[in-house]
Amino acid sequence: MAETPRPDPKRDPHEDLRIAESQISAILTIAADAIISLDQRFRITLFNEGATAVFGYTPDEIIGHPLERLIPERFRAIHPSHVADFDAASVAARKMGERQEIFALRKDGTEFAAEASIAKHQVGGKKIYMVVLRDVTERKRTEAALALANTELEKRIAARTRDLEAEIRRREETQAALIQSQRMEAFGQLTGGVAHDFNNLLTIVTGNLELLATEIRDESASTYLKRATDAADMGAALTKRLLTFARRRRLTPQVVDVNELVLGLTEMLKRSLGEPITLTTILAGKLWRTRADPSELENAILNLALNARDAMPSGGQLVIETRNVSTSETAGPPVLAAGDYVLVCATDTGEGMAPDVLEKAFEPFFTTKEQGRGTGLGLSTIYGFAEQSGGHATITSAPSMGTTVSLYLPRADAAGEPVPAAGPSEPVPLSENAETVLVVEDNPDVRELTLQRVEGLGYVVQEAENGPDAIRFLKANEHVDLVLSDIMMMGGMSGYDLARWIKTEMPHIRVVLTTGYAAEEAQQDPAGLVDAPILYKPYARADLATTLHTALHASASPV
Ligand SMILES: Nc1ncnc2c1ncn2[C@@H]1O[C@H](COP(=O)(O)OP(=O)(O)OP(=O)(O)O)[C@@H](O)[C@H]1O
Ligand SMILES: [Mg+2]
The missing domain is CATH 1.10.287 (Helix Hairpins)
Structure with a gap:
């Protein structure tokens, strides 16, 4: 800003005043901002054209009125304290943007965001305030739009980068x-x-x-x-x-229910694994069937268990899991054709493999075991078997992180593939009169699997989630011949409790109990009143079939 020129004693002071007046009047006319002057009681004394454009009032309408008119209702209460602050401050003026943005009120009642400068001065003992105010609505809108566009762009760039990295x-x-x-x-x-x-x-x-x-x-x-x-x-x-x-063996592929196959193997697997290793099976309900040579598949699972045992000399866990998997271009092992597969995984908590071992593990004769202990053919035969069956095998492993070997076997009951009604060919006693079995189990996956297995034996199945649920079902006069219930259940009612209730209330219904605990660990029926047969999980299809059949056809009620 140029300094105010010092008065020249030779010049006419009235003329200087006229020049200053006309300069100020020109400024007031051409300024795009609202320029408002206030007296010390905050009455409007000057309202330029810019102010009319911004607020919508003509000078006639607003001059003489209190400033309040231009302040939205919700800020009126706080306004005097702002004024007091400014009055008390030693500064004579506050420039635009120095203070937080404010909101002002147009004649038509709409609010708008504004920035304002204010100056105070005293003339003849009276305070005068000058306010310059700018409507920043448009700028705010542009800023907001720009910020939005920027975040959108950043998001798109991040997503694209992620896609590229994944690719x-x-x-x-x-x-x-x-x-x-x-x-x-x-x-x-x-x-x-x-x-x-x-x-x-x-x-x-x-x-x-x-x-x-x-x-x-x-x-x-x-x-x-x-x-x-x-x-x-x-x-x-x-x-x-x-x-x-080398995929040159003559295999005899059959339609196989992998869950049944795994369950049929568990006893043998437990024996081969020995005491310090716990075996858990996580078997998917509604598992598709696969087409593969069952004895080779058994061999493969046994070999995986033996590898797991060798990797866990001081004990650990082996989990055998089955699952349905649909692979596509982007999901599943890259070399596997897109399609439906039955996945069998063996995961151990053993020593895992170093990268150089992992790279060679599938190769024939590759072994890290001492002479005479390993031939190095276990994993290579598994690989060949999976490939020849139209599937694939993969290993995920890292030192001290355990190992997962996954076998992908093609789905058999996909469109066009005939599925035999019964499971494996071993002769088991099937239901004779399509009796109704109520399956009581609180784990939904296990319940689903059990329902499928019992149904597979020719029974009609019904389900209940826990003891009280089962009692409600039975009381509703639904016809049930046998209740197959887990012993340990949530909800405060055990399988024993349920069996006792049935014995007194509906003695014609037979009961078979199941448990995941070993015989010694299974909590004994405290009252010793129940002598229902117990199936220890995991149980083979043949055990299930025989136990159900015997319970239904025993002459006296077994409960
Ligand atoms: N579960 C596992 N955990 C850690 N390492 C493993 C596991 N399974 C296999 N390996 C490693 O891969 C090698 C090859 O395994 P593979 O089953 O082919 O042969 P092997 O077990 O050594 O001998 P064989 O199975 O013929 O008796 C093993 O020697 C071992 O180093
Ligand atoms: Mg092996």
Whole structure:
């Protein structure tokens, strides 16, 4: 700002005043901002054209009125204290933007955001206030729109970056998986060729040994012959595994219910794992069936359990899980064709694998176990079996983080694939009269699975979540022949309690109890009143079938 020129004593002071007046009047006319003057009682004494444009009042309408008119109702109460603050302050003026933004009121009653400067001065002992006010509504709107556009843009950039990163990762994974599968393919070719020739040779050796056996009577010669035959048999077993890896074994795929297969194996698995390892199964309800060679699948699961045992010398946990998985271009192992698969995973809490071990684990003859303990063919046969079945196998593992081996097996009951009504072929007693079984279980997954298994045996199934729920169901006069209930249930009523209630209230209904606890740990029926048969989880299909059948056909009520 230029300094006010000092009065020149030679000049006419009236003329200076006229010049100043006309300058001020021009400023008031051309200023786009509202310029308002107030007397010391805050009455409006000057209202320029800018003010008319901003507020909508003509000077005639507003001059002489209190400033209050231009302040929204909700700020009127606080306004005097702002004025008092400014009056008390030593500064003579406050410039725009120095104070927080304010809100002003137009003639039409609408509010708008504004910025204001204020100056006070004293003339002849009276205070005069000058206010310059600017409507910043438009600027605020633009700022807000800009901020929104900016955050939108940032969000879009972040999302795009994430997509790109995911895509890069995906490509790297696909590349690595492809290289791995090509390597396995090459190994397969090589191993397959050798194994095939070897098998022919072994067939000749065994055949001739058999012929020789019919000729030889001499006892010591028979011993030599036996040793040779045993060695040839071992060789044959080895070549069989090699051929499996090379996908040249003749497999006999069948439609398999993997849950039943796993349940049928649990006893044997527990025995092979030994005491310090706990085995848990998490089996999906409504699991699709797969088409695979059941005995090879059993072998695979057994081999996984043995690997887990070796990785947990001082104990741990092995979890075998089944699940339905639909893979697509972007979900699931990159080399696996998109489609529906039954997934079987074995997860242990063992020592895990270092990256260099992980990379080679599927290769035939790769083992980190001491001589005589491992042949290094376990995982390679599993790999070959999964591939030949139209599926895939993967390992996730890190040192001291445990290991998960996943087997993807193709879904069998997808469109067009006929599914046999019954599960595995072993003969089990099925329902004779389509009796009704009420399944009482509080874990929804286990309940779903149990319902499916009981239904698979030819029974009509009903379900209840807990004891009180079951009693309500039975009291509603629903026809039930047998109640299959878990012992440990939430909700304060155990399977024993339920069994006792049935014994007194509805003695014609048979009861079978199940429990996940070992016999010794299962809380005994405190009153000793219930002698219902107990199925210990996990139980095989045959056990379930026999127990239900026996309970229903025993002459006296078993409860
Ligand atoms: N669950 C696991 N935890 C940690 N390492 C494992 C696990 N499973 C396999 N491995 C590693 O992978 C190697 C190869 O396993 P694979 O089952 O093919 O052969 P093996 O167990 O050594 O011998 P075989 O199974 O023929 O008796 C193992 O020697 C071990 O180093
Ligand atoms: Mg092994």
